[in-house]
Amino acid sequence: MQRGSDRLSVHRDEEMKHELQGLLRSGHPTRTEEWHDPEPTADDDPEVAGGPIAPGRSAAPLSAVRTELARHLSRHSFPAGPRELAGALRRAYAPDTLVQPVERLPRAARYATVQELAEALVRAGGDTG
Secondary structure (H helix, E strand, O other), X not given: OOOOOOOOOHHHHHHHHHHHHHHXXXXXXOOOOHHHOOOOOOOOOOOHHXXXXXXXXXOOOHHXXXXXXXHHOOHHHOOXXXXXXXXXXXXOOOOHHHHHHHHOOOOOOOEOOHHHHHHHHHHHHHXXX
């Protein structure tokens, strides 16, 4: 016999777990009041904090491009060419605004670090814009 500060008996606790199991596994909100659920963003909502970094499309600083690349690429991705790096970015679910500029880099180029790749992206963005 367990003696503690439980408000419910062991049997009632098991009943409640069984009752809630379907709700928790359904993937739907478990709250009864709809106003508690977070509202999804609208199509015309402004991008938060400037949105994703897009080398070449905006005047993104080198440090921001490097940080965004480092979020998605590991050290094991280097050295590599643009095709391999674009594939690694896609596998890491990087945004298209980051993958597409990498795909547009010269195919013969090889990059040993994130820094080299970021510098090439910023240079390529400055040439086109």
